[in-house]
Amino acid sequence: MARSSYRLPKIPEMTIRRLSVYTRCLLQLEEDGVKTISSQDLAERFNLNSAQVRKDLAYFGQFGVRGIGYYVSGLKAELQKILGLDREWSVALVGFGNLGSALFHYKGFGRQGFKIVAIFDEDPSKAGAVDGTPILSTRDLAREVRARGIQIAILAVPPEAAQPVTDLLVGAGIRAVLNFAPARLRVPREVRLKNVDLSIELETLSFYLARSGR
Amino acid sequence: MARSSYRLPKIPEMTIRRLSVYTRCLLQLEEDGVKTISSQDLAERFNLNSAQVRKDLAYFGQFGVRGIGYYVSGLKAELQKILGLDREWSVALVGFGNLGSALFHYKGFGRQGFKIVAIFDEDPSKAGAVDGTPILSTRDLAREVRARGIQIAILAVPPEAAQPVTDLLVGAGIRAVLNFAPARLRVPREVRLKNVDLSIELETLSFYLARSGR
DNA sequence: TAGATTGTTAATCGATTAACAATC
DNA sequence: TAGATTGTTAATCGATTAACAATC
Numbered sequence: 001m002a003r004s005s006y007r008l009p010k011i012p013e014m015t016i017r018r019l020s021v022y023t024r025c026l027l028q029l030e031e032d033g034v035k036t037i038s039s040q041d042l043a044e045r046f047n048l049n050s051a052q053v054r055k056d057l058a059y060f061g062q063f064g065v066r067g068i069g070y071y072v073s074g075l076k077a078e079l080q081k082i083l084g085l086d087r088e089w090s091v092a093l094v095g096f097g098n099l100g101s102a103l104f105h106y107k108g109f110g111r112q113g114f115k116i117v118a119i120f121d122e123d124p125s126k127a128g129a130v131d132g133t134p135i136l137s138t139r140d141l142a143r144e145v146r147a148r149g150i151q152i153a154i155l156a157v158p159p160e161a162a163q164p165v166t167d168l169l170v171g172a173g174i175r176a177v178l179n180f181a182p183a184r185l186r187v188p189r190e191v192r193l194k195n196v197d198l199s200i201e202l203e204t205l206s207f208y209l210a211r212s213g214r
Numbered sequence: 215m216a217r218s219s220y221r222l223p224k225i226p227e228m229t230i231r232r233l234s235v236y237t238r239c240l241l242q243l244e245e246d247g248v249k250t251i252s253s254q255d256l257a258e259r260f261n262l263n264s265a266q267v268r269k270d271l272a273y274f275g276q277f278g279v280r281g282i283g284y285y286v287s288g289l290k291a292e293l294q295k296i297l298g299l300d301r302e303w304s305v306a307l308v309g310f311g312n313l314g315s316a317l318f319h320y321k322g323f324g325r326q327g328f329k330i331v332a333i334f335d336e337d338p339s340k341a342g343a344v345d346g347t348p349i350l351s352t353r354d355l356a357r358e359v360r361a362r363g364i365q366i367a368i369l370a371v372p373p374e375a376a377q378p379v380t381d382l383l384v385g386a387g388i389r390a391v392l393n394f395a396p397a398r399l400r401v402p403r404e405v406r407l408k409n410v411d412l413s414i415e416l417e418t419l420s421f422y423l424a425r426s427g428r
Numbered sequence: 429t430a431g432a433t434t435g436t437t438a439a440t441c442g443a444t445t446a447a448c449a450a451t452c
Numbered sequence: 453t454a455g456a457t458t459g460t461t462a463a464t465c466g467a468t469t470a471a472c473a474a475t476c
Contacts, residue, residue, distance in 0.1 A: 067434075067475070083420055112416075178415055192419050201408055208390070278457075279457080
């Protein structure tokens with residue numbers, strides 16, 4: 001029952017976010033035919049410090065060549081591997097109202113290996129399929145999540161449904177939840193939960209406006 | 215032309231985000247009829263340190279009573295004022311596709327004084343109104359933003375339209391932009407820009423899953 | 429080789445937490 | 453008054469940045 005006895009070193013969340021930003025930039029650079037890039041050059045594109053770029057990478061290994069910089073496609077591939085973007089993740093979209101449907105059609109997801117393999121909705125009249133993706137009943141959530149080996153759930157249900165649906169997902173062995181419902185969710189520690197809270201984003205903007213006067 | 219000669223003290227962004235979280239909690243507590251709350255009690259609800267709660271508040275003044283804690287409705291009112299939630303902000307929703315429409319129907323916004331007073335879309339066939347909110351042509355963006363005193367824009371346009379639309383908004387004197395388009399935008403320093411980047415959120419989840427093994 | 433740029437250590441900066449005198 | 457809890461200072465922790473030897 002003992003877990004692996006050494007701990008994975010803790011990586012700052014901001015480092016992960018930057019890695020994700022670097023990766024996208026490298027993708028673009030590769031398309032543009034750029035072969036190598038220095039930490040200095042990469043940092044400047046995002047108003048970061050070049051030491052920070054190097055340190056972010058150093059958590060995971062040595063990817064550069066002294067005097068040269070980093071080979072764009074080599075580094076891109078390494079970062080994709082680190083971020084788990086070298087494989088496909090099976091994703092469930094739960095809730096197919098306005099927001100769910102918007103997220104489904106959002107191009108950015110599938111692009112990087114996140115594949116929505118099933119959509120779930122309470123409303124049985126929505127059952128069927130969109131663009132080849134089955135729309136199933138929330139009643140079958142647990143069974144289908146297991147059967148389809150779904151690892152990640154995107155939650156776009158009304159706030160009052162969020163916790164019950166999460167409990168079903170957790171019971172079915174989901175490993176990560178990206179929650180858009182304005183509700184605070186409880187999940188066991190082994191499940192990664194990430195909230196996208198639009199109110200907080202708007203309120204931080206509002207703070208700065210209120211602060212700088214009319 | 216000189217700006218006010220003293221600088222506003224810099225408040226950490228994380229403090230603002232927590233203030234927003236506290237406010238929502240206080241709203242709930244008030245509804246539940248709770249009269250006072252201690253920093254300890256407030257902190258526990260979010261796994262924070264009580265000193266952090268007190269310090270967050272201390273940036274803005276002294277709101278507590280020694281031996282008692284904080285009066286829920288008093289503190290709520292103070293925080294709302296600090297966050298600019300004691301007034302209405304005029305918001306434009308730009309882009310009325312799937313995502314725009316989802317954001318429009320999202321309940322969370324209007325709740326706290328963010329009023330979508332106009333929707334803009336390229337497609338003239340969408341012109342008209344939803345729930346009493348006018349849908350206007352992006353061609354009239356600058357004029358309408360000025361005429362309606364719109365201060366905040368929510369961007370839900372395709373990535374390639376994001377920068378041109380932003381330029382129009384900036385030209386019309388917008389003060390803050392909440393960007394949902396997967397595009398890196400350039401705005402002058404006096405405009406607050408906040409990106410909601412769904413890919414980064416998903417990729418951080420993916421990182422942790424990839425990391426902890428299958 | 430000379431120039432460039434990495435990987436890494438040490439210095440700095442900023443945010444979180446502990447501790448406690450002030451005081452309700 | 454005794455107990456509780458604030459506001460704030462000082463200690464700690466962690467993340468960013470500067471500096472530089474290693475090396476392509």
